[in-house]
Amino acid sequence: MTERDPCERCEEMLQPYLDRDLEPAEVAEAERHLDGCAYCRRRYRFELSLRRYIRISATEGLKAKLAELRGLAGG
Ligand SMILES: [Zn+2]
Numbered sequence: 001m002t003e004r005d006p007c008e009r010c011e012e013m014l015q016p017y018l019d020r021d022l023e024p025a026e027v028a029e030a031e032r033h034l035d036g037c038a039y040c041r042r043r044y045r046f047e048l049s050l051r052r053y054i055r056i057s058a059t060e061g062l063k064a065k066l067a068e069l070r071g072l073a074g075g
Contacts, residue, residue, distance in 0.1 A: 006033055010040045018047055 010033045016022050017030045034041050055061045 007037060007040055010034070010037065011043070014040075014044060014047060017044075018051060 010030060013022060013026060013030045017027065022030065034044055
C-alpha cells in the first residue's frame with residue numbers, strides 16, 4: 001500500500017481548510033473525509049471552537065464583543 005493514511009492527509013489540510021486557504025478540490029476532499037470520519041470531525045470541531053475562543057479572547061475581538069454587548073444593553 002502506497003496510499004497515505006487519509007486521516008493524516010486530512011490533518012494536514014485542517015489548518016489551511018480553517019484558513020480558507022485550500023483549492024476548491026481540496027476543500028471538497030476535506031469535507032468528504034470529514035463527512036465520513038467521526039475522528040477527524042471531532043478534531044475539526046475542536047479546532048473550530050479553539051479558533052473561536054482565541055478570536056474572542058484576542059484584544060480586538062474582546063473590544064468588539066464588549067461594544068456589541070453594550071449596544072445590546074444600552075440600545
Ligand atoms: Zn479521518
